[in-house]
Amino acid sequence: MLAEFDTPSDLVRAAQQARHDGWRRMDCYTPYPVEEAAEAIGFHRNKVPLVTLVGGLMGLAAMFSMETWVSVLAYPLNIAGRPTYSWPAFIVPAYEWTILFAGLSAAFGMLALNGLPTLYHPLFNAPNFRDGATTDKFFLCLEALDPKFDLVQTRAYLASFSPVSVVEVEY
Amino acid sequence: MATSDLKPKDPDLYRRIDPATGEYRVIAPGQTFKSVTEKIVRIVLTPDTPLGWFAIFSVAGAVATMLLVAVTWLFLKGTGIWAVTQPVAWGFAIINFVWWIGIGHAGTLISAILLLFKQGWRNSINRFAEAMTIFAVVCAGLFPLIHIGRPWLGYWLLPYPNSMNVWPQFRSPLLWDVFAVSTYATISVVFWYIGMVPDFGTMRDRAQSQIAQYFYGLLSLGWRGSVRHWMRYETASLLLAGLATPLVLSVHTVISFDFAVAILPGWHTTIFPPYFVAGAIYSGFAMVLTLAIPLRKFYHLEGLVTERHIDNMGKVMLATGFIVAYGYGMEVFMAWYSASHWEAFMMWNRMFGPMGWSYGVLVTCNLAIPLTTLWSRKLRTNIAFMFFISIVVNTGMWFERFVIVVTSLYRDFLPSSWGTYRATKWDYAIYVGTLGLFTALFLLFVRFLPMIPMSEIRMMLPGAKITPKAAAKAGD
Numbered sequence: 001m002l003a004e005f006d007t008p009s010d011l012v013r014a015a016q017q018a019r020h021d022g023w024r025r026m027d028c029y030t031p032y033p034v035e036e037a038a039e040a041i042g043f044h045r046n047k048v049p050l051v052t053l054v055g056g057l058m059g060l061a062a063m064f065s066m067e068t069w070v071s072v073l074a075y076p077l078n079i080a081g082r083p084t085y086s087w088p089a090f091i092v093p094a095y096e097w098t099i100l101f102a103g104l105s106a107a108f109g110m111l112a113l114n115g116l117p118t119l120y121h122p123l124f125n126a127p128n129f130r131d132g133a134t135t136d137k138f139f140l141c142l143e144a145l146d147p148k149f150d151l152v153q154t155r156a157y158l159a160s161f162s163p164v165s166v167v168e169v170e171y
Numbered sequence: 172m173a174t175s176d177l178k179p180k181d182p183d184l185y186r187r188i189d190p191a192t193g194e195y196r197v198i199a200p201g202q203t204f205k206s207v208t209e210k211i212v213r214i215v216l217t218p219d220t221p222l223g224w225f226a227i228f229s230v231a232g233a234v235a236t237m238l239l240v241a242v243t244w245l246f247l248k249g250t251g252i253w254a255v256t257q258p259v260a261w262g263f264a265i266i267n268f269v270w271w272i273g274i275g276h277a278g279t280l281i282s283a284i285l286l287l288f289k290q291g292w293r294n295s296i297n298r299f300a301e302a303m304t305i306f307a308v309v310c311a312g313l314f315p316l317i318h319i320g321r322p323w324l325g326y327w328l329l330p331y332p333n334s335m336n337v338w339p340q341f342r343s344p345l346l347w348d349v350f351a352v353s354t355y356a357t358i359s360v361v362f363w364y365i366g367m368v369p370d371f372g373t374m375r376d377r378a379q380s381q382i383a384q385y386f387y388g389l390l391s392l393g394w395r396g397s398v399r400h401w402m403r404y405e406t407a408s409l410l411l412a413g414l415a416t417p418l419v420l421s422v423h424t425v426i427s428f429d430f431a432v433a434i435l436p437g438w439h440t441t442i443f444p445p446y447f448v449a450g451a452i453y454s455g456f457a458m459v460l461t462l463a464i465p466l467r468k469f470y471h472l473e474g475l476v477t478e479r480h481i482d483n484m485g486k487v488m489l490a491t492g493f494i495v496a497y498g499y500g501m502e503v504f505m506a507w508y509s510a511s512h513w514e515a516f517m518m519w520n521r522m523f524g525p526m527g528w529s530y531g532v533l534v535t536c537n538l539a540i541p542l543t544t545l546w547s548r549k550l551r552t553n554i555a556f557m558f559f560i561s562i563v564v565n566t567g568m569w570f571e572r573f574v575i576v577v578t579s580l581y582r583d584f585l586p587s588s589w590g591t592y593r594a595t596k597w598d599y600a601i602y603v604g605t606l607g608l609f610t611a612l613f614l615l616f617v618r619f620l621p622m623i624p625m626s627e628i629r630m631m632l633p634g635a636k637i638t639p640k641a642a643a644k645a646g647d
Binding site for chain 1 (some may be wrong): 347393397425629
């Protein structure tokens with residue numbers, strides 16, 4: 001069940017109330033990040049920083065150990081008598097790969113955690129969703145999976161927030 | 172102070188100045204979510220491309236074709252068609268490489284560092300600044316590849332198990348460059364693309380034609396604007412910005428190491444890393460202005476890219492210009508203070524030798540013209556003047572690299588091996604050709620991708636404010 005709002009304030013108000021009334025399987029859809037809406041539906045933390053950290057450490061370890069292996073074991077070169085294990089020089093490529101792996105982990109980790117790419121989603125069938133969700137409208141969706149869901153009551157409940165419209169989306 | 176207390180002289184100026192800060196407004200008043208979206212989307216999703224676009228594109232395409240011809244001839248004949256020889260063994264290829272990479276840096280600075288500093292004004296210009304970064308890196312990356320003589324063996328730079336049983340030498344800054352530049356290119360593309368995903372969603376939903384819906388639908392990866400997605404997206408953007416910041420500083424630092432580790436007077440200095448990075452940002456902001464000023468005029472984006480942006484970019488150029496000036500000053504000082512005969516001669520020769528004219532161009536274009544005029548706010552918001560300054564600084568920064576590379580090399584320790592450097596027509600063809608390639612790529616970007624990030628502009632509009640009534644309830 002999808003309610004459409006004109007302003008972010010209305011959306012946040014409705015989302016807070018719904019959460020307060022015990023709704024859990026719900027989501028908000030906005031054309032730009034609305035932090036208050038995420039707070040309102042109880043979404044406080046995400047795992048993107050952790051994924052990034054792990055990725056960065058992997059990049060660091062991979063490059064530094066490769067440099068060490070190449071320079072010390074696989075192909076030791078005597079460059080003006082410098083030690084084969086020249087760790088200060090190895091820092092630079094290892095630093096670059098830390099950033100490379102961390103950045104790719106942040107980007108692809110974010111997409112994976114979001115379940116993207118998903119080119120199809122039931123919400124796209126809602127008559128007004130594609131018209132507004134990515135432009136200037138704010139949506140609150142109470143999902144049928146929530147134990148409190150009831151086709152008639154939920155519609156009335158959402159209507160009590162005086163939204164622009166309430167529509168039912170086939171799941 | 173209430174807004175009514177202000178008594179503006181010029182009502183038009185008043186409209187454009189934010190009474191709360193006394194600065195020019197970041198976005199002209201009267202814009203709504205819908206108007207911003209329409210304005211940006213319409214540029215891309217229009218069936219009739221402006222005639223001017225075709226005109227400029229055909230010129231840029233012709234110049235880029237010249238690049239193709241020149242590179243083909245280079246691959247057939249070898250680097251002997253260039254002017255590089257002893258003693259100037261590094262010529263246009265490295266000059267252009269450093270120049271282009273430097274230009275790219277302002278894009279990352281705008282998108283990453285200013286995001287971390289919460290500089291809201293960057294939102295209108297960050298997308299095309301990032302695009303500029305990527306296309307500049309494309310042009311830059313071309314030079315190391317084509318200058319190695321046998322570019323089809325370019326993959327030898329990478330560490331991979333091979334039948335020759337050799338591995339790269341990880342203690343060389345030239346190899347560090349491979350990793351720095353390839354990481355920079357990758358992260359820039361990823362940052363740019365991730366930034367565009369929500370806007371592709373908007374394009375998909377606004378597109379009328381089937382092809383456009385399909386195309387932008389694929390690119391948008393099914394973005395639907397869930398706030399959970401938005402929060403992860405915001406975290407990832409901040410992290411990418413946080414990662415791109417040290418990256419951009421490291422890239423030009425590593426490039427400066429290519430010079431600084433040599434024992435050649437004029438290259439062997441510790442001032443190089445900060446001085447290269449500041450110079451990169453200086454020329455990069457100049458290039459952003461060179462692109463932004465015609466764009467806002469041509470596509471009527473004066474409401475989104477305002478005088479505030481031009482003014483602020485002028486300020487950044489002023490600051491980085493002075494860091495560059497400090498770098499020049501320190502080079503001269505160290506030439507004297509080192510008490511090294513070679514250093515002192517190099518500096519004298521750089522200023523007054525047969526190629527001293529290039530040092531004169533550098534001082535005029537990088538110091539004399541911009542650093543005296545950019546103090547004035549009136550000039551900083553004079554669009555025609557800022558366009559002029561941007562061209563001047565880009566020229567000056569190209570000559571800075573010319574001076575560093577050529578005037579350090581052409582008269583080294585042994586007078587019997589002194590020489591000179593005169594670029595050939597192929598040198599010029601390739602350099603001018605990359606300008607054509609850059610312009611052509613940029614025009615394609617402007618035509619097919621959203622050049623201003625819509626979701627970030629929406630966040631800055633007055634409509635995006637959450638009213639206190641809602642906030643008061645947050646405590647329950």
